[in-house]
Amino acid sequence: MTRRTLLSGPSVGADLPQRLQALGRAVELADGRLDPDVIGYARHVLGKATDRLKFGTHHSVVALLGATGSGKSSMANAIIGSDLATTGVRRPTTSSTLACTWGDTDSGRLLDWLGIKNRHVVPATGDGLDGLVLLDVPDHDSVKVEHRLEMERIAEHADLLLFVTDPEKYGDAALHRYLRLLGEHGAVTAIVLNKADMLTNEELHACRTDLARLILADGVGDATILTASATTGLGVPELTELLADLVAQHELALTRLDADSRVAASDLAAEAGPPLATDVPDKIADHLAEELVGASSLDSVAEAVALGYRRDAAAVTGWPLTRWAGRLRPHPLKRLHLGRGSTGPTTTAAASPASTARVNAAVRNAADAATSELPEPWPTLVRDAALPHTAELQDAVDATIAASVRERSKDDPGWWKAIGALQGVVFVAMLVGVVWLVALAVAGFFALGDIPVPEIGPIPVPTALALGGALLGWLIAVIARRLARVGGARRAHKVNKEAAKSMVGVARTHVLDPIKAELATRQQLTDALADAGAQWPKGLR
Known part of the structure; x- marks a missing residue:
């Protein structure tokens, strides 16, 4: 009875090799991520299956x-x-x-x-x-x-x-x-x-x-x-x-091994959690980029860009008799190793503990947002995958800022040369007037007689050239300084905007890509477990 x-x-005979192969993939993916005892049992099942199948059925x-x-x-x-x-x-x-x-x-x-x-x-x-x-x-x-x-x-x-x-x-x-x-x-x-x-x-x-x-x-x-x-x-x-x-x-041997592999796969599935499809929304990258900008030295660098612009503009458009004095002051960008022609890392101040903590918190928040629906150990694994890259992240942030500055600073605006040339003409006119006046004074001192001097209205031409050249040169320098202030602010704004935009790419490369890689590993793991015949516990499916 x-x-x-x-x-x-x-019959399980035809499917068993594929199930065992899938279990082997799952074990490789789970290694270092899930419970070692559960992984050890799965390895034991795979080893036993390999040995048993050597003897046939x-x-x-x-x-x-x-x-x-x-x-x-x-x-x-x-x-x-x-x-x-x-x-x-x-x-x-x-x-x-x-x-x-x-x-x-x-x-x-x-x-x-x-x-x-x-x-x-x-x-x-x-x-x-x-x-x-x-x-x-x-x-x-x-x-x-x-x-x-x-x-x-x-x-x-x-x-x-x-x-x-x-x-x-x-x-x-x-x-x-x-x-x-x-x-x-x-x-x-x-x-x-x-x-x-x-x-x-x-x-x-x-x-x-x-x-x-x-x-x-x-x-x-x-x-x-x-x-x-x-x-x-x-x-x-x-x-x-x-x-x-x-x-x-x-079929007995094959069926027993199939049952063993299903148990091992199901044990791993209980550890791995449900086979949920996960994605990293764009808003996570945008928010992380904002935090990276806020914790970076971008504001101070942008200020140096504006100051450097004004200094360089004054060196070209300033009054020739005084423009040399500006070159005696250190260049704001060269101090940061961001001057024209510079390469390599910047010399901005090291990140403060508060900035470092802000970046780490932003990375953790990004990882938590990406794993909000996943059980442990995945939130911890994803955070661990992203946080070790924070040093590289800081270097990438600095490099992004430096690239924006160097790109914007490699060429001088066209109006600098135009005003510089005008200053040269005005300066030459002033020198001609001064030399003319000196010559007239020498002639008078040595009683060389009256030398006719052309006039512009009531003003002798030499005087007009000397005084007008000096006054016009000063006026042009004042206007140029105002233009340089506006231009410096615009360049600093563009550097800030471009660096902030590029920071999204930095966030993706150094934080979100490691996060996505870990999530992709999880997806591959759950796919392999499904192929191995895993059954997820009720409530995790």
């Missing part, structure tokens, strides 16, 4: 598991057809695993991998069990730790887990503690209710119903339940036929 769900789903490893006195060894003898497995009459508990194999195909390498020394080949009987490897395993409730560890090791590597219990022990906590670990393994888990001959039909039905309720609560409600009696042979032919059918399909 059975309720069979073993291998009742579609001809052999199906079926482990008989059970508590002391449940009739596990008696059930093994009933399947074998002889008293090969030592029963509780002569031995209280199974102390080591016994392997019984059917068929002519050598299973030695597989048993070596399983670490089983006690082996027996069952003679061919035509029962269709060719390829079956039946393991009689130590009791899972043994008082000896080494017995329980052996049982757990075999259960970890077997293809099919066949738990043997009886009407008295089917509710034992030890049994259900193991069943609760097999929530995704229903297709390769079966429970044999032994000693069915001791119950009436009504009692057997009630017992099976209660067992089904318990395993449903354990999370393996899809596990197969069988009833049998190793003593009378009740249900043993059906159990043997079931095993023959399963062995003939050559």
